[in-house]
Amino acid sequence: MKFTEFGFSAEVLEGLEAMRFEQATPVQEATIPAILNGKDLIACAQTGTGKTAAYLLPVLNQQVVTPTQGLNTLVLVPTRELAMQIDQQMEGFGYYLPITSIAVYGGNDADLWSRQKNALITGANVIIATPGRLIQHLSMGYVKMDTLKHLILDEADRMLDMGFYEDIMQIVSYLPEKRQTLMFSATMPPKIRNLARELLSEFEEVNISLSKPAEGILQAAYVVYENQKIPLINTLLKGKDLQSIIIFSSTKQKVKDIQRSLKQNGFNAHAIHSDLDQKERTEVMRNFRNRNIQILVATNIIARGIDVEGIDLVINFDVPNDAEDYVHRVGRTARASSTGIAITFISEKDQQDFLKIEKLIDASIIKIPPPPELGEGPEYNPQKNRGNRKWQKPFKKKQHYKGANNPQKKNLKK
Structure with a gap:
């Protein structure tokens, strides 16, 4: 399936064309329509199958079609490296879009903290954050979550393995109850299904090549x-x-x-x-x-x-x-x-x-x-x-x- 068949806006398609994205991967083909329709979703797919684009593209498209002032999307990730990587992909996908993003992760750099704080106060449209650092900002009282439309948990299994369950639930307590929640995971153990039941509403489930190395x-x-x-x-x-x-x-x-x-x-x-x-x-x-x-x-x-x-x-x-x-x-x-x-x-x-x-x-x-x-x-x-x-x-x-x-x-x- 080609990206032109999803019904994306012209602005999103322009960015995809510039990045030479033409053919959707199986996980993108299986998840993008459900996300565009506003469904909650849990998707299980191995690494390297295009999961990041699968959730970024439809939420960016919605932001273009129905602009939100302030925070629109929160992406929670287990590590700073993943937060930085997703933010870089955001720059590519959103090059032609009036959308701002910030990667929020830990470190002892005072300038880093200040940049994150300023972006959170001014209302970046997309936040990609590690749970621990986001909670530090939330505890200061200047992060406004009332406009949030999408919560995305990427590598949810790894976050639970690293002991982030309590942090995730604490962050969720700050969010509007009415929102779209998406979970992406490389594995589907019982603890992931339990978390899905806690956070998702009438969700769809997608499984792509569970726990199998790529054929290539x-x-x-x-x-x-x-x-x-x-x-x-x-x-x-x-x-x-x-x-x-x-x-x-x-x-x-x-x-x-x-x-x-x-x-x-x-x-x-x-x-x-x-x-x-x-x-x-x-x-x-x-x-x-x-x-x-x-x-x-x-x-x-x-x-x-x-x-x-x-x-x-x-x-x-x-x-x-x-x-x-x-x-x-x-x-x-x-x-x-x-x-x-x-x-x-x-x-x-x-x-x-x-x-x-x-x-x-x-x-x-x-x-x-x-x-x-x-x-x-x-x-x-x-x-x-x-x-x-x-x-x-x-x-x-x-x-x-x-x-x-x-x-x-x-x-x-x-």
Whole structure:
């Protein structure tokens, strides 16, 4: 279905044409008509399927057709990174529209607080906010919610996982009872359905490819020992013509170790983790989007909600503990009908978690042994290794290349 078939205003279509948006994705095709008709909605769709446009376009269209002075739409999101990304998309979609927006998120920058406060007082039409920071502004008494028409919860499952339920309900207490409420989630556990019953009225439900990686992703896994992982990354990337790569790891210390090794081997790699302040993280993401950084090494902080086009390769340095997180991590590639590669490193301690992933996505992912120069890897036997904790040792730099029990020591010296 083409965007011209939804009945959008000329101004909205002009913005879509400028951004070269022509064909709607399945989630957009399924949700936009219901939103345009004023229905409450809960939509479940995997990351990278165009959910942001699915809810922004119809509410922007309504603002054009029936202008509202002051706040029209509130979008609640779990992280500042997602708030910033949605605000950037707002700038694109609303380029030809007389609509203002502001991203409201935490930080120690006094100027940031002042800009947010001024926008809230003057009545920005669209607010994209993290719950905690919005509550801080609400408690000051200058945020007026009486004109609000739309409440949108994006990545609602992640917000509940992060403990934002009470904050969400507190924010809702400030809102008009008569409003359109939309929930978008990558998963549909019982707690999401319960929240929908609390917030939505006579809602419609849309499910698109629940918990399945995009079809364009080539998935594979290497069965390796922990001390083979960093040498394997360097081996896999050496001589490859890949413009944009994300490597996910479970801890910031591992992220730092991976980045250090990559830079020592001549790769253009940067890290993003919680030790960086917001300004540094924003700068890293900007350079990565602009292709000034080839490899981004990250903790799970950006596994959801960051929309970067054209990711060639995603590497899971560690198997995610939560099977759902695997879908979100590999969803950074093969976005919007493109193709990509997702590789996961499985150590002995991770084999049970990887088995859960395969059960969730209802697919068996090909297992590959490490290259001969790195030596043999462990046996892949999730049942045998169930409960095995002897391999859960702290990641140490010296384990990359040497160690008394390293069967690859001889080969790695070559």
